[in-house]
Amino acid sequence: VQFKHVVTCEDVLQLQEDEKEVTLFRVHIDLGARWVVLPESKVEGGSEEKEEENIKAVIEATFLAEYLIEGEPGQKALDAFALKNASIHVWPYWREFLMSQSMRMNLPKVALPAVQFASNNRESAGDQD
Template identity: 45%
Template sequence: MNLEALQRAKDGLQIQDVFLKSSSSKLAEGFDPKFDPRLESLQLELRTTPKRSYLIEGVHQGENIAIFRVEMDLGARQVCPFDGEEGEEAQPDVMVQIDATFMADYVIANPELKADREALDAFAVANAGYHVWPYWREYFSSQVSRMNLPKVMLPMMQFTKASSASTAQKPE
């Protein structure tokens, strides 16, 4: 990833809004979260994917605005580990599935950024997830409770450490 392009986007975008576009939740047929003995062996699997991003330009409250919107697909499922015969196709049994699509809107403060697709794409992949994650964690926690499942806390999203060579700033 081009870190300079990413920095251009960070400098030129301001978070404006995060909202839920769609969601779905389901329990597997025959799975009862109160009494199923498999409940204790369930393993959590997570998915976070920027689906697409695009520009929106228009007039809002009498002012011209430019918005960069990132659509994020997030999902979590709880599965029973595969316990079939060796050589079989290893597919775990999905007992719980919770999915959501969130939108993250950013005001484009620097008009030149509208034409910088490299910077916008880098931002969508590297940063939008950090803004959406707290909303996803709350939604997931709420759905788990509504589905009468044991409490599951999603981890905090962690920043990965970049190598010192790529993050070192040159003295001015």
């Protein structure tokens, strides 16, 4: 089983609600799992050839997490929040969705960890404060 977990984009929206301005922060998270039969290496004429992956099933979802913002936290803080916190908030829903869909499709059971961070959540030592 191969997994996908990427924070794809984030938006800040300003809405007017009953003469009051509301600011929303939206984070889009792509999640997925696919069941594949890995290729076997073949040696023909001294060179190594690989067969293509044989994909048996794919389950994917895009989650949208919305947050109310008070004040102006700044773009750097919003970026950090999107990468480090939004995934934690949607993860239980993804786990349940993946397990229920895989059972309905009669696929092997997949036990996901209690929490996982997005694969694009990479920080270098210079980025840390």
